[in-house]
Amino acid sequence: MWELPKIKLSYNIILLAMVSLFFVFGTDSVYAQSSYPQIIFMNQLEPEDPIVENSIFISHGLHIRILTDSNFSDDTLQVDIESIVGNNIRAKFTPKLTFERIPNTNWFDLPTTYVYFNQTETDNDKPALFAEIGDTIKVSYGGVENTVKVIDDEIGEIPYIDPDINPYYAFPQCSDEQKDPDGLCTSWKKNNGLEITYTNSESTGVFFWPCSDLDSDPLNNCPTVGGKDIYVEIDYMIGHEPDVTALENIAEAFSKQGITLHVNIDDRIPYHSDTMSPPSEGGIIDLSSPLMPDFDKLKKSYFGTTDERNNASSDAELQNILTAKRMAVHYVIYGHSIPSGSSGMAEIPGNDFLITLGNWAGGVGSSDDQAGTFMHELGHNLGLFHGGHDDVNCKPNYLSVMSWSRQFSDFFTTTRTLDYSSEYLISSTTYPVDVIDESNLDELFGLTSMQSDKPIEFVYSDDIGNIKRGFSGYWTGPDITENNFLKLRS
Secondary structure (H helix, E strand, C coil): CEECCCCCCCCCEEECCCCCCCCCCCCCHHHCCCCCCEEEECCCCCCCCCCCCCCCEECCCEEEEEECCCCCCCCEEEEEEEEEECCEEEEECCCCEEEEECCCCCEEECCCCEEEEECCCCECCCCEEECCCCCEEEEEECCEEEEEEEECCCCCCCCCCCCCCCCCCCCCCCCHHHECCCCCEHHHEECCEEEEEEECCCCEEEEEEECCCCCCCCCCCCCCCCCEEEEEEEEEECCCCCCHHHHHHHHHHHHCCCEEEEEEEEEEECCCCCCCCCCCHHHCCCCCCCCCCHHHHHHHHHCCCHHHHHHCCCHHHHHHHHHHHHCCEEEEEEECCCCCCCCEEECCCCCEEEEECCCCHHHCCCHHHHHHHHHHHHHHHCCCECCECCCCCCCCCCCCCCCHHHHCCCCCCCCCCCCCCCCCEECCCCCCCCCCCHHHCCCCCCCEECCCCCECEEEEECCCCCEEEEECCCCCCCCCCCCCCCCCCC
16 A cells, blocks of 8 residues: 555544535526525535535535526626624625636536635635534525534444445456456456356356446546456545546546556445545454454445345355455545545555545545546555656656656646556657667756657755756756756766
8 A cells, every 4th residue: 555645634623525526517407496695505415416406514614505597697796795603793804705607507606616614714815714513514695595404524323234244355256368458357357347257166246247338428438358458446425425527537547558448336335534534554454353444344335336235145245245245346435535635545555545535625636637647546455656667756757657756636636637657758860769868968848748748847856855847848957967866867
């Protein structure tokens, strides 16, 4: 396993902004019976629920959307938001917050999407509202108001599903000659999906992952016989549903390298905790230990789909189905945070990883944050270190999301693409694309990627260890020496 960089937001948040992937764009027909204006708190406590009002928000904060009459022509709204304890106002935004129209709709929301809560001060720029657990948050505009309560992040104990099944440790029963380049048995890959059978003395279990090959479902393509496929099951805590666009962008990045990524967004785990312990190394679970990591507890109950759990004729059959599944499928939980505060953790190599972006924007990170972190952690599962084959981090010639400098597009660099390391660096028009001659660098040509016309942005340290940034072409300068920048062939 490997811990990712610890990136804290610059303010003390007790409750970060709740994500809602249930958006309604360009249609007022869903709310045809509603009066205008109307203040909606976007809630994702139950994915199948419609957008609801007057909900109690568990953790994170507030995503607010205001619906206006179709005759309303202004593109901005001035909205009052305040925290109330008892009958007294604890804090409010001064001046009011400005909501902006979502293009081509009658909906308005904040450009930052969320109102954060903290226990230090109210700050209009973030925006962050001083609030305590138990406060009522009141939002008002145009003569209407709506309220919600803030309650504790901790929601009881980790929930278990019965039966509580622990898969066997098993490996593909096929020779190297019978495997595809991805390590999966060729015989598992069918025209309609992935099918794996596992048999022992007690029972036979058949795991099946169906596919569609529809353009409208890019995360569910059929397996490629003779090619490379990666399968991932996702479960997520309350308030941390994965961003589908991020996953589709990852699938597209893999597709460019001839690899098909298959993703199943499965269970919403009815639980939220600000901190959870990451997977144990190797996934070894001591069933008698009260110190079993939270990740392992949750996987023990939630690995496998509801249909797989419900359709098995016995616990023994279910155990074999999950054993078969475990031979091919990576498992990830989207949670809030881990004790280190980092963005995730993964086995290296292995099949388990954890995404924890609770300390990032909105309590879930941007779509790009999620994409970079998912690809980074999956890379660890696949055996990649922060320097690729080694753990030398932030190498300037390793243009990969595995490097901390390129996991996030807005962290150290602005030129990052979703990629492990397929880009070559070139320093001259006269040399092969995979060779950089340190003794013959072309100052005018600079250093660019063969796959992009953008200059390459580097992260490096100066002579006293300070982190610096520089663009290609900066071959001279007081901070750029052979020791800290131009060692490009490591």
